Amino acid sequence: MISKDLDAGDLPRPKPFLKWPGGKRWLWATLQAFIPAHFRRYYEPFLGGGAIFFALRPRRAILSDINPDLINAYIQVRDNLEEVIAGLAKLKINQATYDRIRKAHLTNDVARAVRLIYLSKTAFNGVYRVNQQGTFNVPFARQLDRKVFDAGALADASRYLQKSQLLARPFAKMLESVREGDFVYCDPPYTVRHNNNGFLRYNESLFSWADQKLLAQLARVAMRRGAHVVVSNAGTDHVRALYKGFQVVTVNRPSCMSALPDGRREVSEFLFIGRA
Numbered sequence: 452m453i454s455k456d457l458d459a460g461d462l463p464r465p466k467p468f469l470k471w472p473g474g475k476r477w478l479w480a481t482l483q484a485f486i487p488a489h490f491r492r493y494y495e496p497f498l499g500g501g502a503i504f505f506a507l508r509p510r511r512a513i514l515s516d517i518n519p520d521l522i523n524a525y526i527q528v529r530d531n532l533e534e535v536i537a538g539l540a541k542l543k544i545n546q547a548t549y550d551r552i553r554k555a556h557l558t559n560d561v562a563r564a565v566r567l568i569y570l571s572k573t574a575f576n577g578v579y580r581v582n583q584q585g586t587f588n589v590p591f592a593r594q595l596d597r598k599v600f601d602a603g604a605l606a607d608a609s610r611y612l613q614k615s616q617l618l619a620r621p622f623a624k625m626l627e628s629v630r631e632g633d634f635v636y637c638d639p640p641y642t643v644r645h646n647n648n649g650f651l652r653y654n655e656s657l658f659s660w661a662d663q664k665l666l667a668q669l670a671r672v673a674m675r676r677g678a679h680v681v682v683s684n685a686g687t688d689h690v691r692a693l694y695k696g697f698q699v700v701t702v703n704r705p706s707c708m709s710a711l712p713d714g715r716r717e718v719s720e721f722l723f724i725g726r727a
Contacts (some may be wrong), residue, residue, distance in 0.1 A: 464506050475683065493507065494625065494634070498525070526704035538599070572599045
C-alpha cells in the first residue's frame with residue numbers, strides 16, 4: 452500500500468489554480484478524517500478545481516473530468532508551465548479582453564489552457580458554461596483588481612501533478628478500473644428530484660438523476676471490490692436513499708446562492724463513506 456501523502460516534508464499544500472463552481476477547499480478539514488491512512492491509487496472522476504487532490508497530495512493519482520478543456524488545462528500546467536504563465540501574463544482584466552478571449556476559437560493546447568484559466572478567474576462567479584453551439588456565455592465579473600494567476604501557485608500545482616494521470620473521460624468509464632486498495636473521492640454536480648432551483652436545473656443538464664443513480668451503483672461496486680469510497684452530494688432525502696449501506700455524515704457550509712439581504716445562508720450536504 453502507498454501512504455496518502457507525498458514525501459513533501461513541510462512544504463505547504465498548494466491551492467487550486469482555477470476558480471471553479473462547487474469547490475471543496477472548505478470541506479478538507481472534515482473530509483480528512485474519512486481518508487484511509489494508506490491506499491494504492493487516488494481516483495477523482497469529477498476533478499473540477501481539484502481542491503481535494505491538492506490538499507491530499509497523493510503519490511499516485513488518476514484524475515478525470517468529462518470536460519476536455521478542463522483536463523487540457525491541467526495537462527498544460529503539468530507539462531508546459533512556462534508557456535502557460537507567459538500566455539497569462541499578456542492578458543489584461545477588462546471587458547474588451549474578456550470578450551475577445553471568450554469568443555476565441557483556439558486549436559493550440561497551451562492557448563486553450565490560458566483561455567480557460569483566464570475565464571475561470573474573470574467570469575461571473577467563476578462559472579464555466581457553454582451554450583449548445585459550444586460558445587462560452589458567462590458574463591464578465593467586472594472585478595478589475597482580481598488576480599488571474601499566481602506563478603508560484605501554478606508552479607506548485609505543476610509539481611504535484613507530475614505523477615498524475617489526467618484523462619477526459621466519463622465518470623462511469625473511470626470507475627470501471629477501480630480496484631482493491633484504491634481510494635475514490637467523487638464530487639458530482641448536485642442534482643435533486645422535484646426541485647425548481649435554476650442552478651440545479653442547469654446542473655441537471657450536466658448530470659442527470661439517472662447519472663446520480665448510476666454513480667451510487669458504481670460507488671457500491673467499487674466498495675465491494677475493496678476500494679474506499681467517499682461521495683459528496685446534496686443533502687436531500689432523495690439522494691440519501693441512493694446510498695443505503697454507506698456511512699452518512701452531514702456537513703454544513705455557508706452558501707452565497709441566496710436571496711437573503713446579506714447573500715448568505717447555511718446549507719447542508721452529505722458525505723457518503725463506503726469502506727470495503
